[in-house]
Amino acid sequence: MADRERIPNLSKSRFMAGLQCHKRLYLALYQAGLAEAPGPGQQAILDQGTQVGVLARGYVPGGVLIDEDSTLHDAAMAHTRQALADAALPALYEAAFAHDEVAVRVDLLLRAGGNAFDVIEVKSSTQVKEEHLWDLAIQAHVLEGAGLEVRNYAVLHINRDYVYPGGEHDLRQLFALAGVSDAVRGLVPRVPELLAAMREPLWAVEPPPVDTGDHCHAPYDCPFIAHCHAGGPEHPVGELPRAGKALRNSLANDGIGAVPEIPADYPGLTDLHARVREAVVSGQPYHDPAIGAVLRSLEHPLHFLDFETINPAVPLYPGTRPYDQIPFQWSLHRLDAGGAMSHSEFLHDGPDDPRPHFTAALVEALGERGRCASTTTSRPRSSGPCSRSFPTTPRPSRASWRGWSTCCRRCASTSTTRSSTARSP
Numbered sequence: 001m002a003d004r005e006r007i008p009n010l011s012k013s014r015f016m017a018g019l020q021c022h023k024r025l026y027l028a029l030y031q032a033g034l035a036e037a038p039g040p041g042q043q044a045i046l047d048q049g050t051q052v053g054v055l056a057r058g059y060v061p062g063g064v065l066i067d068e069d070s071t072l073h074d075a076a077m078a079h080t081r082q083a084l085a086d087a088a089l090p091a092l093y094e095a096a097f098a099h100d101e102v103a104v105r106v107d108l109l110l111r112a113g114g115n116a117f118d119v120i121e122v123k124s125s126t127q128v129k130e131e132h133l134w135d136l137a138i139q140a141h142v143l144e145g146a147g148l149e150v151r152n153y154a155v156l157h158i159n160r161d162y163v164y165p166g167g168e169h170d171l172r173q174l175f176a177l178a179g180v181s182d183a184v185r186g187l188v189p190r191v192p193e194l195l196a197a198m199r200e201p202l203w204a205v206e207p208p209p210v211d212t213g214d215h216c217h218a219p220y221d222c223p224f225i226a227h228c229h230a231g232g233p234e235h236p237v238g239e240l241p242r243a244g245k246a247l248r249n250s251l252a253n254d255g256i257g258a259v260p261e262i263p264a265d266y267p268g269l270t271d272l273h274a275r276v277r278e279a280v281v282s283g284q285p286y287h288d289p290a291i292g293a294v295l296r297s298l299e300h301p302l303h304f305l306d307f308e309t310i311n312p313a314v315p316l317y318p319g320t321r322p323y324d325q326i327p328f329q330w331s332l333h334r335l336d337a338g339g340a341m342s343h344s345e346f347l348h349d350g351p352d353d354p355r356p357h358f359t360a361a362l363v364e365a366l367g368e369r370g371r372c373a374s375t376t377t378s379r380p381r382s383s384g385p386c387s388r389s390f391p392t393t394p395r396p397s398r399a400s401w402r403g404w405s406t407c408c409r410r411c412a413s414t415s416t417t418r419s420s421t422a423r424s425p
């Protein structure tokens, strides 16, 4: 017997939440306060998605924006009906529809001849992903259920090959249109069953019992991760670096949720996993016996570099492509042979391209001698564009860029310049 008299209507984003996890949908509807607010990085990604969505309207110019927000869906639908009746309007942005107690907004709705329309979903990614097809499948369920004749479904995504020449962006080059009608129509018959399955737990007063797992991060990081992990082990198996799906599934099937519970001879553990397990079980940090010799062999001064980049979907600087890494800030600690430590830093402040300023300041700070260690994952990729784009900028000496990394799991896992004897847990 149902515990509630009614349940809330769904929307496109709620459907996508339910597709990821029924508990996520339940919490989003009834206990939204348990969600973690997006951090600055996540918020920047969300804001970028909004920026791309607004820019994409220029891809089909001359349309009208249905500007009522999501709390005014009935008014938005009335506005949509009015715009649909005006045959002179070539497109609607954020058109609103409802059917089967699901409300959706359509990014771009284009007249396609006669009474038919094309539906375009705008994404800031550089390719079509499976979740985008589901995004359109729930729209198709609603639009066609509401009586709209749809000719084509498509995803408008960022074109990674576009090179920004400066000035106004050429939206026909910045975006790429991918037709996905067949794939979407193949999913639509499954939507009613999926809706029924995700609605069923919503009648209960307790969230459905769903274990955490890979689905908490795919296709999106769930905002309830902290809530669902509360009270869990101090060292969950998720701390094992670079643990593959087979190992994670095997541990889950064996009921092993914490690193100390893993037997030392557990199948599938790598040497790195074994070191991590040993450090957790013993409570002692791991020191590679070879690391002393490696450190003593390095030429001073030693430079410890960290730096930050942006990778905008919509290129900001001529000559760059969408999502190019643009370094704009660095921090450098310098350790002299005598043990003296000093620090210098750079932060670009201005509307112009930060890369020539960044590189020139860093080259000067590094000097001609010593070795450089970086804990960032992005140096190999981001220094490349700097070198290519600014061939006249002085470069650091080969020795100082050769680099080494011993300091953390992050750099050990990603550095392309790692010493073969310098490993970290």
Ligand code: SF4
Pocket (backbone or CB within 6 Å): 020, 021, 022, 023, 024, 025, 027, 210, 211, 212, 213, 215, 216, 217, 222, 223, 224, 225, 226, 228
């Ligand atoms: S953290 Fe995982 S289990 Fe919890 S609601 Fe989110 S997706 Fe579901």
